[in-house]
Amino acid sequence: MSQRDKLIKIDKIKEEFSAMITHELKTPLVPIIGYCKMLRNQMMGQINEEQMDSILTIEKNAKRLETLITDIMDVRKLDMNKMKFTMEDLSIADFFVNLESSYKQVLAEQGKEFITDIPMTDHTIQTDKIRLRQVFDNLISNAIKFTPDENGKITVGWKIEGNKIIFYIRDNGIGISLESQQNLFQKFYQVDTSARRKISGTGLGLAISKGIVEKLGGRIWVESDGKTGTVFYVEFNI
Template structure:
C-alpha cells in the first residue's frame, strides 16, 4: 500500500470514528432520555431532565385540573396542604418550584425560589400568554405553567410552576464537559493508534535506512536490509539494499584490482629485471673488452637484441591487456570458414614447432562450419596457446594437434599437447594475469605470464568460453568456443551454456 493511500485511509478512519462516536453518543443519550423519564435521574443527563420537565409539566397540569375544586372550596385546607407537599417533591426533581398568588398577594412559594420572590415577574390573572412570559426574572427563572381559577368567594387564584435555569445550565455544562472529555479521549486514542501504525510503517523503516546509511558511511557493507513493505519506503529499502550490494561488489572489485595492480608492478619489476640485468652485463662485457673478437661481439649483440625483444613483447602484452580491460580494443567480426582458418594458422605456426623436431596437425571434420570472429584477434589466441605448449614442452619430440567439434550454436576448438602438463591445483588460476605454476618465478621459461589472460579476454569478447584440462606429466588440452553463423541469423547466448565435457 502506498504512503498516499495510507494517509488517505488514516484520514477516512479518523472521520468515520468521530462520526461513529457522535452517532453512538446520540443514541446513548436518546436511550437515557427514554429510560430516565419518571425515574428522577436528571442530574447527569440534561436531555433527560428536559424530558422530565415536560413530563412533569403534563402531570402537574392534570393534577391541578383535578385539584381545582379543593382549592376553590378551601385553599388552606389539609387536603390542599398535602397536595402542595407532594407537588413539591415532584418539582424538586426537575429543579423547579411553585408559586401561589391570591389576587395580588403571594400566599405560597417553594423553598427553591423563596429568596427570589421579589425579582420574579408573574403574568397577570388571565393575561394572554406572550413570548416574554417564558422568563420571569432576568432569564434565571422560566415559567413552565400558569393555572388561573376563581375561588368560591370570587378571589382570583393563580398557581405558577417556575424552573431555575441556572441549575439547568449547570447540568448542561456538566454533561457537555463529560461528552467533550469522552470525544477527546476517543479522538486521542484513535490518533494514538493510527500514529503508532504510521510510525511503525514509516518512521521505523526510515530509522533503519538511516542506521544503514551510517554503517555505509563508516565503511561497513557487511549487513543486509530486509524489505520493509510494498510501498514507496519498501521500494526505497530495496533500492538501498541494491546500492549496498553494488558498493560491496565495487569495493571487492577495487580491492581485487588494487591487488592485481600491486602484483602486476611486482611481477613486471621481477620479469623486467632479468633481461635488463642480462643486457647490462653484456654491455659491460663489451665496454670492458671481454668481447675481444668479432664472434664474441656478435654473440653479445644477439643476446642483447633477444633480451630487448623479450622486453618489448612483455610490455606490448601488458599494454594490450590493459586496453582490453578498458574496452579500448576494437574488434572486427567477420564470417569465417573455421576449417580454412585453422589450416592457415597451422601452416603459419608449423615452422616454430618443426624447429623443435615436433609436429602440428589438425583433425579436420567432414563439414566446415562458419563462425563469427575477428581473424586477427583469434590468431593471437592460437599463437598464445601453441607458444605456451612449446615453452613448457618437456618431451624430445613435441606433438601438438587441433580438434574441432560442433554443438548447437557453438563450435568447440581443442588444442592438445604432450608436454609436462599442469598441476591440478594450478588449473583454476592459469588464466589469471602473471600467474605461473612456479610461484617463485625463478624459471628458465621466458614470458610475461599474461598470454592466457589475454586469450581469455579475447574469447570472452567473442561470446565464448575458454578452459583447460591437464594430466600432470602427460600433457594439456586447451578448449575454447566460438559462435556459429546460423542460417536464420545470429543469436546471443550465455557463455557457460556449452557443455565442457
C-alpha cells in the same frame, strides 16, 4: 566535484599515464631491434662469431621487452573495455591452413610435431580473425614452451557439438596440476614448479586470451591431469 566525477578523473589520469608509459617504453625498442637486424645482416661491416652472439642476445631480450609492453597494453585495453574488435566471416579451414603454414615447419626444425586435426568439412563463423589468431598464438606458444624437445607434439583442431564450435590445443608436455588450473587465467600468474620456473614469460598471455575470448562471446578452459599434457579449449556459439 562529486565523488563519481573524482573517480572518473582519476581513471582518466591513470589511463593517460599508462598509455604514455607504454608508448615511451616501446619507442626506443624500434631502433634497437632495427639496428640489430642491420648488424645481423652485416649491412654495417663484417661481424665475427662472438659479436654475432652478442647481437642475437640483445635482439632476443629487446623482443621480449616488446612483447611484455604489448601484453601490458592489451591488458589495459581489456580492463578498460577499450580493445577494438572487427567482426567478419572467417573460414575455419583457411584459418587452420594459416596456422599450419606458420608452425609446422618451424616446429619440425625444433624436433616437435605440429598436427592439425580437423573435420573434412569447412565451417564459417563470425569473429575477429586477428584477435582469434592472437589467442591461438598465445596458446600454441604456451604449448611449445612446455613440450619436450624430443617427441614433442602439439595438436590443434575443432569440432561441432550441438550449436557450439569447440577449438582445442593439445600438447604432450609436463601438464598442469589441478590446484594451479584454478589460477591459470589470472594476470601475472605462473605455475610454480621447478620445470616451469625455468621458462620465461610475461604471465599475461592466458589472461589476455581469456579476455579476448569472453569479449568475442565465448569461453575458455583447460584440462590436464598434471602429468601427461594439457588441453586448452575455446568455445563459441554458432
